[in-house]
Amino acid sequence: MTPSGLQQVSTQVLSQSQVLALVSELATPESRPAINAGTGIRFFYRFNDKQWLIQQDEDPSLTRILIRRWVDRDATGTPTAGADGTTIRSRATDTPSGPFTSEDEARAALEKLLRIQVSRGAADLHLRVGEPPIFRLGGDLLRLENHVPLTNEMVGSMMRAVMPEKNRAEFDEQWDTDFAHEIEGVSRFRVNVLRDRHGTAAVIRTIATTTVTVEDMGISPEVQALCHLTKGLVLVTGPTGSGKSTTLCALVDYINRTRSDHIITIEDPIEFVHQSKKCLITQRQVGAHTQSFKSALRAALREDPDIILVGELRDLETIAIALETAETGHLVFGTLHTSTAASTINRIVDQFPADRQDQIRIMLAESLKGVISQTLCKKVGGGRVAAREILLVNKAVSTLIREGKTVQIPNIIQTQKKLGMETLNDALLGLVKSKTIEPEEAYVKAVEKKDMSSRLRLLGHNIDAVAGEE
Incomplete structure (x- = not known):
């Protein structure tokens, strides 16, 4: 099957x-x-x-x-896990009976949930007051059945049991914080702790203990070729949870295996841990090893880098330094929360005051080498797969960026497929044709829905049920 x-x-x-x-x-x-x-x-x-x-x-x-x-049973013969698509059933030993008596007990309770998360292959664990633990498995949210609803004291105790001291202070002051946690031999996790109207909440994402490769990710040779550049800016974009960090991990691993250079990564927090292979790799975490992305990026120029990875281009100053760095003989990778290549360019330009935007367009036209915009789709039969829009910057694209005609970029991508470019709609349709995703999923994930709707109908797919909801 x-x-x-x-x-x-x-x-x-x-x-x-x-x-x-x-x-x-x-x-x-x-x-x-x-x-x-x-x-x-x-x-x-x-x-x-x-x-x-x-x-x-x-x-x-x-x-x-x-x-x-998957129908497991406990000692009493009661099913402990099922395939009903809405719940993951728990054993009695998974369920704490009330508030924790010590920090060690709270940590043990959280790590038991994290082990369940890894064993089930879940991407995320949500902890919410008034709800049992909730896992994201194959794109769906599944509640851990037979687990008591969590209280504010339980969630708070579990989070503080694994939270570094700096993050405790940050959470007390700002009411949200990010950090990494690791269970040796099990997995690493990216943790976000926040407050909502019910109290303390958390989202914990599984990070693979081993680095992924470009072969695992199905990254095209044309995108891999960007890793051989000696200078320029390469952006991986997409909504939160679209796999940007995993794609960047694969690209860094490819460079690590094929080049002999110094790679500096600036992340918040460090997710994938890279061991130096042919390259020397320096990984810095914002808040633990540096004060901010912009200060680490500025300092990186004095640290003999060849390639710099910026986990997130958050503000105007960080973007400006990244552009300058890409122009002055370094290869820079970064991420943005944008959904298409054209919107990525517009987002960068719009970060700057009007009197600087022409200069930024010129800098982008010279330094931008590629944009990979991706979204995760539910696969037929379970699991998820990435659909990627790929923009490779050539002279025609540089001219459009310089002249502020980004609206024409999708046309360039459409007509330059032979160079390895691909629109998001083409990528989604390719997954439909290979029966990797359902037509309805392609429509939901498309940015240009009118075009996607007409092309799906030409292929004989009826998506009225989904299209009618838009």
């Missing part, structure tokens, strides 16, 4: 590589590092409205994959 339907399997004995290749057809992005390593494979897959556990046999002498319907 694959996302495209049932697939015939040979009756001959399969080699290890063949077994892993078959499993990779079903795999989520989070499980691919384990598949590449050939050990510790465990993830969930939805098929025919049922959930299946795909897990590697513990016997190290062979590569055997066990696939079974």
Whole structure:
């Protein structure tokens, strides 16, 4: 069973590589590092409205994959996990009975939830007052059944048990904070703690313990070629939770394997941990190793960098320094929360006062080398896949940027497919044609919905139910 339907399997004995290749057809992005390593494979897959556990046999002498319907039972025979698409069932031992008596107890309770998160293959864990823990699995939110609703004291205690001292002070003063947490041998996590109308809340995202590769991510050779540049600005954009950090991780890993340079990353917080391979890698976390993105970026110029990754281009000054750095012989990677290549350019220009915008357009026209705008889509059968709009800046695009005619950029992308460019709608339609995503999902994720609607109808897809809601 694959996302495209049932697939015939040979009756001959399969080699290890063949077994892993078959499993990779079903795999989520989070499980691919384990598949590449050939050990510790465990993830969930939805098929025919049922959930299946795909897990590697513990016997190290062979590569055997066990696939079974996910209905686990506790000692009393009560189901502890199911495939109803709305809940993840918990054992009694997963459920604290009340307020914690110590910080160690609160930390243990949180880490038990995080282990469930990793074992289920969930991307995020939401903690909210008045709700049980909620996991995002395959794009859907699933409540942990049989778990008592969390109280403000429980959420606050769990968060403070893992929160660095600096972040405690920041949370007390500003009422939200970001930091990273790691359970050795399990995973790293990106944590955001906030306050809402009910009290303390948190969102905790799983970060793969191993770096992902451009091969895992399906990144095109044309985008990989951007990693060989010696100077310029490359932007990865998209809404929150669209996988920007994962794509940047893959690009940094590719550089680390193919070049002999000094890479400096400036992040908040550090997500993927890179080990130096051919490159020397320096990773700095805002708040822990530097005061701000702009101060770290300014200091980086005195630290003999070749490539600089800026986790987020948050403000005018950071953007200005990044542009200057890209112009003066360094390759700079950064992220923005924009949905298309054209809107990315407009967002950068609009950050500046009107009297500086012409100068910024000239700087962008000279330094911008590529924009990868991506969004995550729900896959048929479970999991998620990225659809990417790709803009590679050539002379024609530079001219449009310089003259402020960004509205014409989609036309350039459309007519320059042979160079590796692709519009978001084309990427989404490609996923529909390969039966990787449903037509309705493509329509929902499209920015240019009128164009997407007409093109889906030409392919014979009826999306009236979804289009009518827009």
